[in-house]
Amino acid sequence: MSSSPELAVSTAGAATPAVRVREVTHVYGNGSAAVTAVGPIDLTVPAGSVLVLVGASGCGKSTLLRLVAGFERPSTGTVRVAGEPPRPGHSAGLVFQQPRLLPWRSVGGNVALALRYAGVPQQERARRVPELLTRVGLRDVARRRVWEISGGQQQRVALARALAVEHPLLLLDEPFAALDALTRERLQEDFRRVTAETGRTCVFVTHSVDEAVFLGSRVVVLTSRPGRVALDLDIDLPRTGVEPDELRGLPEYAALRATIGHAVRSAAV
Secondary structure, eight states: OOOSSOBBOOOOOOBBBBBBEEEEEEEEEEGGHHHEEEEEEEEOOOOOOOEEOOOOSSSHHHHHHHHHHSSSOEEEEEEETTTTOTTTTTTTTESSSSSOOOTTTTHHHHHHHHHHHHHOOOHHHHHHHHHHHTTTTTTTTTTBBBBOHHHHHHHHHHHHHHSOOOOEEEEEEEETTTTTTHHHHHHHHHHHHHHHHHHHHHHHHOHHHHHHHHHHHHEEEEESSSSSSSEEOOOOOOOOOHHHHHHSSSSHHHHHHHHHHHHHHTTTT
């Protein structure tokens, strides 16, 4: 797997954004039953960044993620991934709150299946599976069944499966929300390391302000429905060379958490 996916380049020679959301509004239902979930909203996500969307329940975070994934089309406006309309299952790797693994396959078999669907030859799959599992901290569990590993380990397998297909974009919808606090913290640390190693562009949805600050290179706070941008803030914290506990103890970290927390509370009114 490449450690620095190439940026898409336009004919003009400038780097094309990994994601471009332009004047997007999304409405569910019709007539008097219509509900505007998102918008109007504009976002540009540069390649290699980790954008975290945070806000209260029902503010449209997951709707926006589905629009970027191509599972839904916006009611108005346009969504582009690397300059093209998104195609479900092709434009981005996906990690959900539930791992959604195949229980009749082994841990390694779940990852190998993703590689197979990506067209990776069988011999190459045999080499890549242990590499991917090692990357997410599961070096010795390839032959175990899904029900034989913990929920946190299952979510690591889901992340390895998403990394198996070399999409430069990774979309994550509250992937750690159902885990206990200690497991969640460890997975946050692993995710931060993996994104630094791979250089992948990520859009990550969460309710947690602390998670947003820890993981993101940029945080966008959405208002209550319909979701609009209430705050768009770059996270100017070191992404390598600092231990997690040291990072969380920085005064700048506390200040960012306070700023974003205040924005989330204000936007939820």
